[in-house]
Amino acid sequence: MGLLDSVLRRNKELESMFDLDFSVETTHRAYLKMYALETNINFIARTIAQSDFRFMENNKRLIDDWHYIFNVRPNTDQSAADFWQKFVHKLIYENEVLAILTDSNDLVIADSFEREEFALYPDRFRDVTIKEYTYNRYFPMDEVIHIRFNNAKLTRFMEGMFNDYAELFSRKLETSQRNNQIRGAVGLSSTQALDKETVGKLQDFIDRMLQSFKNKSIAIFPKLKGFEYDEISKGDHDGQSIEELTKLKRSLIDDVANILGIPNALVHGELSDYETSIKAFVRFCNTPIVEKIEDELNAKIITKEEYLQGKRVNVYGITERNLIDNAEAVDKLVASGSFTRNEVRELFGKERVDDPELDKFVITKNYQAAEATKGGEKE
Template sequence: MGLNFKKWLLEKLGGEEQRVTSAEITGEEFFDLASDLYVREIAFWSCVNTVANAVSKCEFKTFMGKKEVREGEYYTWNMEPNRNQNASAFIHKWISKLYQDNEALVLEQNGQLLVADSFTRKAYALYDDTFTGVAVEDFTFKKTFTGSEVLYFKLSEKDMRRVTNGLYMAYQKLIDYSVRSYQKSRGSRGILDVSAMAQGSEKYEENFNKLMNEHFKNFFNSENAVLPLFEGYRYTDIGSKTYSNEGTRDIRAMIDDVSDFTAKAFGIPPALLNGTVQGTSEATDHFLTFCIDPLCRTLQEEINRKRYGYAGFKNGNYVQIDTKAIKHVDLLSVSTAIDKLIASGAFCINDIRKLTGETIIDEAWANQHFMTKNYATVADLLESLQEGGTL
């Protein structure tokens, strides 16, 4: 296999803790490392896709003069950030780069928002950071971007992917041991006795190599087979009685552990990844509260400070990432709550319809707020009592 691909694989696996160098790796080691990579990558990208799917369901609300509007900025964030991507594809790339590299860069060119595939950042304490070598797909910008010209997102001070990789390097030893134990317990084992007379034969080396490399291989790999033996050879099958009974379920449980501690690094409840139905509602609430809401706040803060600034903020111009649409709403189960929200005057009918994913009603009464007569202010109640009324 090509040296470059091996080197890439080692970089993906190792970080600061590579076990071997690209010059030392053998074919067998390569496939062992590839297996390690698959286990780790499926855990990592399952978490990334879960987060990206959640953010892509959010609505990027735009406000002008503290009033919600749906114009060009709204269309850009919710429909078409650029001519080659819709909003969902754009967000998936954006979030993927953020978690993969612990940072992401979004720039605007000719009215289009683009997620950079690679860039080099020069950080300064008192001046704008600079970004060079910014590449998007097949195009690399020759100019140097300043921090005020781009949207730069950093996930955390510590790259959690490197942390989980380090943890996985230690945990992988347990998985490897379990796999070897399972293979050993299910493999064919035996004892080959070779007499002194057979060892003294002129064709001993030829016969021995043929037996080991051809006859035994065919014998162990065939469902039904006969093992031909030379004179002076005796084979005794000892089966697998002396070996462990490690099961595939035990190995599966260890691989699930990899997903669990990767999910914890993301702030995702493991139940959302392993398919556990019980407690899903509570897990979803935890996911939204401690993973998605903080992430969306980080994203909208960078968007607002770069695209609107203090002047826009002062005038009530900003973007708000609304996460309420992430969680599926069962209308029948929340019908009582909907009634209370409308009856208390907290929300109008169109507010509720947007919360439940329904189209709004283009009528004035659908935007009015209603309140039942059961509600009253404390002042009104005191006035009623003074006039001889009752509670």
């Protein structure tokens, strides 16, 4: 054991070949956590970034500075799509987001801030930092856009389950590496004495052998008299190991998607059940976040008096309703006199048309009360 121990300790690669290092430290892989979170959060952020922000007064759209800020260019460094994607990403990942309007009328997202809460007065924010600049003043709640995500499930999952997944992933990765590494046995002729010279020759033989194998598809190394090398094959586990790692990553993504309300098929790009999945996503994931943003904008940008007088901020996100696919339903809604044509346009996320004719109820089918029809012939 003395000779083998001496040789192995001078060559760590050979030591790992013999699986003598039983104290393998598990590395918690942060990229596994980021991979699952970014896949799901970016999916939501990209969809909400496609929203149309409409400032309405008496059912007519206003084209003003707010329209330009929210739909075209919020600030000098971001487009509207980039701004809202970052806004939603920060909202979900950090559980809250703060946006402020600068003195130059730029709407920017705070990278960090501290919130001071009061019982009878509006809360305020201090130490608001944008990139490398920190404001030396307070921002009252009624002067900022602040939204909390309030998803305790995701927070608890991030704190606990990710560690378990990372440990399991690390173990499977280490097992895969051990299963597919090249292993060999070096034999020493019994006629050779175990002195320093012989041990030195054996170590030199091992070093040259490993150097021949390193990063080469074809390896040739000299065979010395008195030393023999036999490769030990453990079988081909590569396909099975990679499949297990892929399933583990997919399982983690699915768990995060379920918490956020995203159908798994959409995250993985599966189109077999696309229509059902997109409806579920819009109703249970996309729409609630859009409504949070819409409520906050109506509360902060529009005063109570303006709101009661008919001024609104409407946020139209993606919808599962398709005009072409629902053409027959649209015809029935209008033909039965249940909706005006402008109301139907609003149902499908389109703007009203400034035409009085489209605000009239019309009936193009023979809908009438049952008692209006009498049977039999006239006498």
